[in-house]
Amino acid sequence: MNISDRVVAIIAEQAMLDPSDVTPDSTLEDLGIDSLGLVESIFAIEEEFDITIPFNANEPNASDFDISSVQAIIDGIHQLVSQKA
Template sequence: MTTTAELLTRLICEKFEIDPAKITPQATLEDIGIDSLDTFDLVFAVEDELDIKIENDNVKLSNFQDLVDLIDRVRAQQGKA
């Protein structure tokens, strides 16, 4: 099964044409090359892929691993893990 990190990596690379080598757990979203608007766009894509709903209040992230953790938390809460 695809892990959340793998799914996110694929979406980021597809949507923003970013080199996957830039995506590491500790890389900030800025390091990866996605800004706050891109993050919203990415979150929408994740919601569609996983059929989950991520509340706006939760989207405060500093690095890639934070995003993975957030999505895993929401997946567990919403029974879609």
């Protein structure tokens, strides 16, 4: 399973959706994920990939990590994983 599939699976689980319902263009809002779901998703992704996401739950829009869409999150995780390698 590649990074994209793993991220989609985590986000789908948080949204209680089938992974096939999660598209790269989906926003977390589209998927019904609230701020608590977002934080839980971030923690699950960090654990899955053993990375630290530069994300401040108190100021999500002030973070360096783009959470504007599923694809933006996947791109950010690709970057963090490659920096770790």
